[in-house]
Amino acid sequence: MIAPLTMWDAEATLGGRKVLDGADVQVERGRLVALVGPNGAGKSSLIKAFVGLLALDGGVARLNGDDVTTLSPRERARRVAYLPQERRIAWNLPAVEVAALGAPFLAGPEALARAKRALAEVGGAHLVDRGVAEMSGGERARVLLARALTTDAPMLLADEPIAGLDPDAQRLVLERLRGRADGGAAVLVSLHDLALAAAFADQVVVMHQGQVAAAAPPMEALEPGVLRSVFGLDGRWVETPDGPLLAARRAQ
Amino acid sequence: MSRTVRLCVRLGLLCTAAVATAVLFGETGFDRAQYAAAFGDPSSGPWDVLWQVRAPRAVCALVVGAALGLAGAVMQGLLRNPLADPGVLGVSATAALGAALAIVLGGAGVGGLVEMSALAGAAVAGGVLVAAAGLMRAPEALILFGVALSSFAGAATALIFNLSPSPIAQAEVMAWLLGSVQNRSWVDVAWVAPALAIAAVFAALSARGLRMLTLGDETAATSGLSMGRLRGFALIAAALATGAAVAVAGVIGFVGLAAPHLVRAAVRGDAGRILAPSALAGGLILVVADLAARLTPTDQELKLGVFTALIGAPLFALIAWRAAREWRL
Numbered sequence: 001m002i003a004p005l006t007m008w009d010a011e012a013t014l015g016g017r018k019v020l021d022g023a024d025v026q027v028e029r030g031r032l033v034a035l036v037g038p039n040g041a042g043k044s045s046l047i048k049a050f051v052g053l054l055a056l057d058g059g060v061a062r063l064n065g066d067d068v069t070t071l072s073p074r075e076r077a078r079r080v081a082y083l084p085q086e087r088r089i090a091w092n093l094p095a096v097e098v099a100a101l102g103a104p105f106l107a108g109p110e111a112l113a114r115a116k117r118a119l120a121e122v123g124g125a126h127l128v129d130r131g132v133a134e135m136s137g138g139e140r141a142r143v144l145l146a147r148a149l150t151t152d153a154p155m156l157l158a159d160e161p162i163a164g165l166d167p168d169a170q171r172l173v174l175e176r177l178r179g180r181a182d183g184g185a186a187v188l189v190s191l192h193d194l195a196l197a198a199a200f201a202d203q204v205v206v207m208h209q210g211q212v213a214a215a216a217p218p219m220e221a222l223e224p225g226v227l228r229s230v231f232g233l234d235g236r237w238v239e240t241p242d243g244p245l246l247a248a249r250r251a252q
Numbered sequence: 253m254s255r256t257v258r259l260c261v262r263l264g265l266l267c268t269a270a271v272a273t274a275v276l277f278g279e280t281g282f283d284r285a286q287y288a289a290a291f292g293d294p295s296s297g298p299w300d301v302l303w304q305v306r307a308p309r310a311v312c313a314l315v316v317g318a319a320l321g322l323a324g325a326v327m328q329g330l331l332r333n334p335l336a337d338p339g340v341l342g343v344s345a346t347a348a349l350g351a352a353l354a355i356v357l358g359g360a361g362v363g364g365l366v367e368m369s370a371l372a373g374a375a376v377a378g379g380v381l382v383a384a385a386g387l388m389r390a391p392e393a394l395i396l397f398g399v400a401l402s403s404f405a406g407a408a409t410a411l412i413f414n415l416s417p418s419p420i421a422q423a424e425v426m427a428w429l430l431g432s433v434q435n436r437s438w439v440d441v442a443w444v445a446p447a448l449a450i451a452a453v454f455a456a457l458s459a460r461g462l463r464m465l466t467l468g469d470e471t472a473a474t475s476g477l478s479m480g481r482l483r484g485f486a487l488i489a490a491a492l493a494t495g496a497a498v499a500v501a502g503v504i505g506f507v508g509l510a511a512p513h514l515v516r517a518a519v520r521g522d523a524g525r526i527l528a529p530s531a532l533a534g535g536l537i538l539v540v541a542d543l544a545a546r547l548t549p550t551d552q553e554l555k556l557g558v559f560t561a562l563i564g565a566p567l568f569a570l571i572a573w574r575a576a577r578e579w580r581l
Contacts, residue, residue: 051474077476084470090332091466091521101464104475131521147467 002065003028004079004155004186005050009059012045012210019045020056021210027155027188032181034197034218035190037207038231043190044085046207047157050188051082063155074105081151083158087140092133095119095143102150111150118146122176138169145173149180156180158189162196174200194222194231199243206230219244256525259518263532267314270539274310275302278546304437312436312444313542313556314535316501317511319448319493321534322527324508326455326490329462329523330483331391334571337509338494341398341487345405346377347498352409352425356416360424367443367499374495377401382487386480389469431502431557433542440500447496452531454489458482459524466523504557506564507534507541513571 005027012020019042027033035043048054049061052068061068063079071079081102089098099115106114119125122142132140141161148156158177162170170193178200181187191197197204198218206214206221208230214221219237227235228251235248282290282298290298323338331340338344350373351366359365384397409429416422433440461482464472472479497504511534512526519525538556541563545554 048470053470053473073473073478074476077474080474082471082474084468086468086470088468089466090468091516091523093466093521097520097522098467101467101471101475104460104464104477144467147471 002062004064005062005157005188006065007046007050007059007061010046010049010056010061011058012049012054012056014045014054019054019210020049020059022059023207023210023212025188025205025212025215027186029154029186030181030184031202032178032187032189032200033203033205034201035188035205035207036192036194036197036222037213041207041230042210043207044159045210047082047159047188047190050157051080052076077151077153079153080155080157081148081153083145083148083156083161085159085163087137087144089132089140089144092131094129094131095124095127095135095139095146096129098132098143099146099150102147103152114152115146115150118149119143121149121179122146123172138165141165141169141173145176149176154184155186156188158187160190160192162191162193170196194227195244195246198222198237198246222246256519256522256529259515259529260532263515263529263536267532267536267539270536270543271310271314274313274539274543274546275306277543278306305435308438308441309433309436309542310539311438311441312433312500313538315441315444315448316433316497316504317507317538318531318535319444319451319497320504320508320538321511322448322451322455322531323490323493323497324510324534325512325523325526325530326458326462326486326493327508328512329465329526330458330486330490331395332465332468333391333395334513335509335568336395337506338490338497339402339503339505339508340395341377341381341490342401342403342405343374343377343381343491343494344498344503345402345409347371347374347495348429348503349373349405349409349412350376351428351499351502352412355424355428356412356418356421358421360421363439364443366428367440370499371447371495373405374491374498377405378487378491378495381491382484385483385487389473391469427555428502429557430555431504431560432555433501433538434553434556436500444496444500447492447499448531451489451493451496452527454485454492455527458486458489459527462486462527463522463524466521502557504538505561506567507537507560509571510564510567511537 003026007025010020010023037043045054049056096115099118100111103111103114122145124142161173177187204218204221206226213230214226227233232251233248234251235246238245238247286298289296290302327336347370351370354366354369388394413425461477464475464477512530514533515529541560542556545556545559548554
C-alpha cells in the first residue's frame with residue numbers, strides 16, 4: 001500500500017539557496033514522524049512542499065499517490081491539514097470562530113459544532129467564546145491546533161507546533177497529534193526538541209543541509225554518530241521509566 | 253436574526269435618520285409654509301432646495317461614504333492591517349490623477365468626462381494591483397507596491413498642477429482634490445450607486461477569503477479556498493468602490509479607515525461579516541460630516557475632505573493606540 005505522504009528526490013531553492021537536495025520521506029497511516037534537524041536544515045521547506053507552498057525544482061511530493069501540484073486547492077485541503085509556525089491572528093475573533101476556519105466548506109452551525117469538539121479535544125472548551133487577543137501564547141497555540149484538527153483531514157503536517165510553549169503545553173500539543181496518528185492519520189511534525197521527538201514519534205527523520213541524514217525509529221535515527229555530525233553534540237540516550245532522556249553537550 | 257443583520261438594521265435606520273435630517277435642515281431655515289411647499293408643490297423654490305439640492309447631496313454623501321467604508325473594510329481584511337484604508341494601495345491617488353488630467357485638458361465642461369477619467373485611473377490601479385497580487389503573496393509586499401504607486405500618482409498629479417497654464421484649471425483641480433459633495437446632483441448619485449452595487453457583489457464574493465486571511469497567508473493558501481481568485485475579487489471591489497467615490501466626490505480621507513473600526517467589535521472581528529456594516533457606517537459618517545461641514549458657520553463652506561481629515565487624524569492616532577494596547581505591542 002502506498003504511504004499517504006511520500007516525497008522522492010525533492011529539490012528546491014529559496015532565495016538562491018538550495019533548501020532541499022534530494023530529500024526522500026514517507027509517512028504511513030497511523031504513524032507520527034518527527035522531522036528534526038538544525039535551523040536551516042530544510043524541515044519547513046519539506047513540509048511546505050507537501051502542502052504546495054513551495055514548488056519543487058526536482059522530484060515529487062505526493063498525497064495519497066497524487067502529485068500535490070496536480071490537485072485542486074480544495075482537494076489538497078481535504079487530504080492534508082497544515083499547522084504553520086505563524087501564530088499571529090489578525091483580528092480578535094473568538095476561539096470557536098478561529099477553529100471553525102478549519103472547515104470553510106461546511107455550513108456555519110456544522111463548522112462551529114466541529115470546532116467546539118476540536119477545542120474540547122485540545123483542552124480548550126473554556127476558551128470557546130474568548131477573543132484570541134486576550135489569550136496567552138499557549139492558549140492561542142491550542143486554538144490554532146484545534147483549527148487544524150477541525151479540518152478532519154487524514155494527513156496532518158505541523159511546522160514547529162511547540163516552539164515557544166511551556167512544557168505542559170508542549171506535551172499537550174504532541175499528545176493530541178499522537179492521538180490523531182493513533183486514530184489512523186499520517187502525521188508529520190517538525191521539532192527541535194530531540195527528547196520529545198523520541199518520546200512521541202514512531203520514526204524520526206533527521207534533516208541536514210536539505211538532505212535526509214537518517215530516517216529510522218528514534219533511537220536508531222538519533223544515534224551518537226548522527227548527533228555529532230548533524231547537531232554537533234556529544235550525546236547518548238538514557239533509558240528511564242518515563243521514556244528516553246538525552247544526555248548531551250556541545251561537541252569539542 | 254443574526255448579530256450582523258441586527259447591526260445592519262440599526263445602522264440602516266441611523267443612515268435613514270441622518271439623510272432625513274440632512275434633507276430637512278440646512279443653512280437656509282424654512283418656516284412651516286415653506287416646508288409645506290417643499291412637500292406639496294414641485295414648482296416651488298423650497299421643493300427645489302429640498303429635492304434638487306439637499307437630497308441628492310445627502311444621498312451622494314451616503315453612497316460615497318458607503319463606497320469608502322466598504323473599500324476600507326476590504327483593504328483592512330486583505331492586508332490584515334487595521335491601519336489600511338482605500339488610499340493605501342494608491343487607488344485614490346491614481347483616480348485623482350485621472351481626474352486632474354481630465355480637468356487640465358479641459359474636460360471639466362464635458363459631462364461625465366472627469367468622472368470617467370477618474371474611474372479609468374482607478375481601473376488602471378486596480379488592474380496593476382491584481383497583477384501584482386498574483387506575484388506577491390505577502391501583504392507587506394503589496395503595501396510597499398501600493399505606496400510606490402500612490403507616490404508616483406501623487407507626483408504626477410503635482411506635476412500636472414505645476415505645469416498647468418490655466419489658473420482656473422489649477423483652482424478646479426485643487427477644489428476637486430480637497431473632496432466635496434457640494435452641488436452634487438442625482439446624476440452624480442447615478443454614477444456612484446451602480447459602481448457601489450457591483451463592488452458590493454465582488455466584496456461579498458471575497459468575504460470567505462478575507463475571513464481566512466485572518467490566520468495568515470500560509471493558512472489561507474492551504475485552506476482549500478482559491479485565494480488567488482478571492483484576492484482578485486477583493487481588489488476589484490476595493491478599486492471599484494474607491495474609484496467611484498473619488499470620481500464623484502474627490503479625495504476624502506479617513507472615512508474608509510474609521511468606518512470598519514466603528515463596527516469591528518460588534519462583528520467580533522470577523523473580516524467577512526464586517527463588510528456590510530462598514531459600508532453603512534461609512535455612509536453614516538459622511539452624511540453626518542457633510543451636514544456638520546454645511547452647518548459650521550464659516551465664510552466659505554468647509555470642504556468635506558478637509559473636515560474628515562481634521563477629525564480623522566486624531567482618530568487615526570487613537571486607533572493605533574488602541575490596537576497597540578489590544579495586542580500588547
